[in-house]
Amino acid sequence: MSASVLVPSVVSPVVVSLYLPAVFTAILAALIGLLAISNQKNDLHTLILTDIVGVGMLILVAAVGTDLAESLILPGLVVELAEIMAISEILMSREMRKLGKTVELIPLPLNMNMEIMDTAPTFIAILLIAYGAFLTGFTGGAVAGGGILFYVLSKMTRGVPTNTWEGIAGASGIAWCLWLVGFLIFFIAPNYWLLALFLGAFGVFIKVTFKVGLVGVMGREEFKREKE
Amino acid sequence: MDLSTLGGQFIGIIPLGDIVLYFTTFNLFMFAAVLAFTVLIAISRTESQVEAQFGTLKDREKKVGKAEFKIRRFLAIVCGLATAGAMVTGDVFDFTLFVALIGIVNIGIVAAVKEIDVLDSAFQYGIIAMIASLPLFGGAAFILASSGTLSLLEIVNIPTTTLMLFGSILLFLGVAGETGVAPFFATKAEMFRTPGSPFLLIIHLSSLMVIVRIIEILLIINKPF
């Protein structure tokens, strides 16, 4: 394996030649999204359309085409995900307050008698969690969290009390601290970099998993609500 | 061109791998001021608004509930720390992340209130913050693509290209959107109608301080001479 195959001294000409079309694609997509937003009066639609603007941002970052760019995509992605979640929650709470108690929320029984809903979720969820456990870090967290989320969403696990919720949130807070300790070890005691790496990777993994799993707990409220 | 032309005396750096925090008089002053405000917020109670009621002679008192108080104080402290970080970071992408953190926390501080109007402006502000993530990260990516580095301490020695100028304009728009600054303050001003002034202070503080800081960064990236 020659060194140039491992790490070249400059960015490869393929990436350089693709930079212009990539940036144009991103700008076009963003423009379409922005124009649509500027014509949009419905708040929910605006929220959906911001997704496209986010796509433009991801392409802009990816177009740099280095390892650095890849590691910068992850924050962008996370910011996008995080904001969409917080804002959609605010939108719902606003509408709920606006309508007040006059409109009673009618809990609907959901009759989904699909074969796939009984067998698939457990299997897929287990696969995802196992796979996520291999990956660690952000990716692993997102994958495993997606598995948990999916499981919670499609299974009848009702009645998760607030305590459990706070417990999960607390666990992810501790995981965050683990990651922080790992980060500090890197610079205070560089000899133990391996320990720091493991702390960091698993801290972020646990944190992201639990956090994503929480979405499922929130989602359960809507999709699996039965007559109270 | 060096950093001391803009911010006064160069005091020192804190290296964290590729991300280097640096201090000039200017950065240090802003850092200290933001931290002072954060401490003040952490120890303060909230005020209660007293409003006259129609029809009677009674007053209505609007207070911040205990659960609301706790979460908002927590978010306000996080916001203060993030702002303090944004004051001293010497890395463009790190700065954008700090700004994104400030944006999401700001939304959170107002999302915890009950007034519909305030929630509405929180939502509109959130939408702007989401749209603004495009110019924010996109601008940083342009700067990276054209200069080959993200560290301000290196960029200061690189001659400006047109793409860097374009990237920094985008960066500025992104920061403006993410912190809700001119002329988008209208959404933000609406959010201040709710009680809880110490927490609202941090929203305003963060946006103004970040704007001051982004001007320094823009001047570092774009060297007119």
Place this chain on the structure above:
Amino acid sequence: MNLMADILLNVIIAFLVGSVLFGLQRKIMARIQMRPGPPIIQHLLHTFKFFIKESAFPKTAAMPFYIAITAMLCAIWVAAVIVGPVTEGSLLLFFAIYALHKIVEHNAGSSSGSPYGKMSCVRAVFSAAAELPLFAVLIIIYLKTGTMNIGNIVTYQGQYGPLIWGIPLAAMMFFVLILSKAPYSPFAITKGKDIISGYETEHFGLLRGYLMISESIAWYMLLWIFLTVFIGGLSPIGYLIGMILISALVALINATTPILNPNHSIMVQVSLAFIGVLGSIILLTVY
């Protein structure tokens, strides 16, 4: 020790001159409106008066905050004096101080719990949108002179003549900013009489005294920055005459114009800032 004495000296000068200028301004406004008007010393006496009055704190206030905010306002303007006349530091730092001033102004209003303070707070946030672009005039100065250091700007002007001829639009923008900080000005929406005294409504006694001290220092400092940056290298007498002239001009404008509606005030300032920045950049590229 010498530095400390220097700071103290400058702060006292700033306070006294600022107060007297405020008094002068009121006097001129009164004469224009055919009233006798208060003595010039009135504003200063008011400041002293508040220190011997009883201090009361509203029950609804956000406690340590409500008090600390006045001390904060004082501290940042003292810092401004240190940056300005004492050490001749970076203009950017002065910009930061001004931004902090906006924050404190905003929060002095809202921390009391009074509806008037709240209104003033909302307007302060709103007006920050307009005043910061005006303050961004400092960037134009940087583009023109290539430095942010006040001392270097003064030497630059010694070489090439006052900046007010080179970048008149920037000077205009800064003047609008100064105007917006003056009491009774068309842009003084945070202290408009429709909301009693704006953010100061619920600060009594000692606290009000501190607020007034810092306002005087702020007025002096804004004028000082204007004169130093745009005219440059004046003798103390020159500064005094310049400040009196600007105060008189501001008083003339204030006495003859109504206070604007908040939205309009903001948009007028934003439009002025827009014209100013664009025009200055065009002027810079032409020359």
Place this chain on the structure above:
Amino acid sequence: MDHKYGKINMLEFINITSVSAAIIIIGAVGIIALPKPIDKVIMLTILQGGFVGMIVAGKYLDVAMAAALFDPIATVIFLIGIIKLDEIRKKKIKQKTQEERFLA
């Protein structure tokens, strides 16, 4: 890729990449063109199938695995959403008609 078909030139283009590209484009056009949500979801699975093909062409089998795991999830989520919305809308129409009848 598949050079055993190399006799005819045209067939050289029929490799896994171009086939999946074609599938993807069909899926994309289908998603936009078809009006009914259920049809859209079916086209979405086609689109995702093409996407997995693309990844396989790039030989990133682990990514293909993850994509293969997540695609059905997306489908199921959309299905749940569609069914739920359908139910709500039907109920609303029913309520409306009932109200109209009551008024009449």
Place this chain on the structure above:
Amino acid sequence: MRLGRLWNSLATPKRIPRVFSIILGLVLLAGFIVPLTYNDNQLYPRPTPQLQISEKDPLAPYDRGGVPLKEPGIVKAQYPNYAPAEGMITGYLSPISIGVSNTTLYYGTSIYSSPGGLIDEILYYSRGFDTFLESSILMMAFVVASWVAIHFTMRRRED
């Protein structure tokens, strides 16, 4: 006073996102004119796309050399002097990934090497502070969303 009415309408919260998107769109239009000068002397460059995979490298596309725990991989960082253990994480492979890379060519095994591998070097070490912020952003978003969900959406009958 048409101007006044325009100013009033610009200050309506509901309109601001739309105004912002129009302004942003106008600025982005300039992106078509700006000369996109790509500086190919970047930090952390990577080989040509698909090069490693066609060279039948089992660690593609994240192979940057190095021997696990012994020799650092090749990393072109910004400030090598501030990162004493540079390249070690890139070179590190977890036992699983060593096993996988010995048996097959077509799994981008560096994913299994997590913790370790190039992206981890950037994410946790040389630009670790970014990750710190990133995970904080995620955490704050979840704090906000879950707080709103718990206090408003779920307990709506209480107020």
Place this chain on the structure above:
Amino acid sequence: MDNQIIYLIYILSFVIGSIIGLVLSYKKYTEPFIKKNMDMVALIMAIIGWVLVLNNPLLMVIPYYITITIGIFLIALVIGMRPGYGRYETVIGFSVAGIIWIIRMGLT
């Protein structure tokens, strides 16, 4: 630094003079400004004050800052009087001093 101390002294003397002038004038005049009489004491003080300030090189014996301080104090006494009072005196004092100053300039 020394310069600044001197200016501080000037300002202080102005402030103190104004306060004293205000207090004394309130004692002296109990009604608002109605009569347009000239106050001789104030007139003399204003003339002396303005002459001292503008023409301090004439008194070579005393250091200039002391002269100016006294002059400013006297001016402030008159300016700082109750609203309406002391206006004409100030104008007259200023014009007398100005004439002297012009003559002095013309002679040298």
Place this chain on the structure above:
Amino acid sequence: MLDVYVWFYTGAFLVIFGSIGTAIGPGVKDPLIRTINTEIPAIGVSLIFLTYNHTIALLTFIAATTIISMILLRAIVRLEEMGAEL
């Protein structure tokens, strides 16, 4: 090498086409349809990531897209259930 360009331009096409479809496609007044349409640009971005060999970013993006569409669907269903008129 050709593959890379096929991926890239297919991705770019999907991004632009999908964006247009999401913005003004038929029936996008229904938020559900609009959300399904956003999947097209998402796949396009995935292909562009694949072009640059951003493997880990690609994996995370696939997971994140699913989560985002779930969040959006939740909001849609919920708002519809409330009968909110936005």
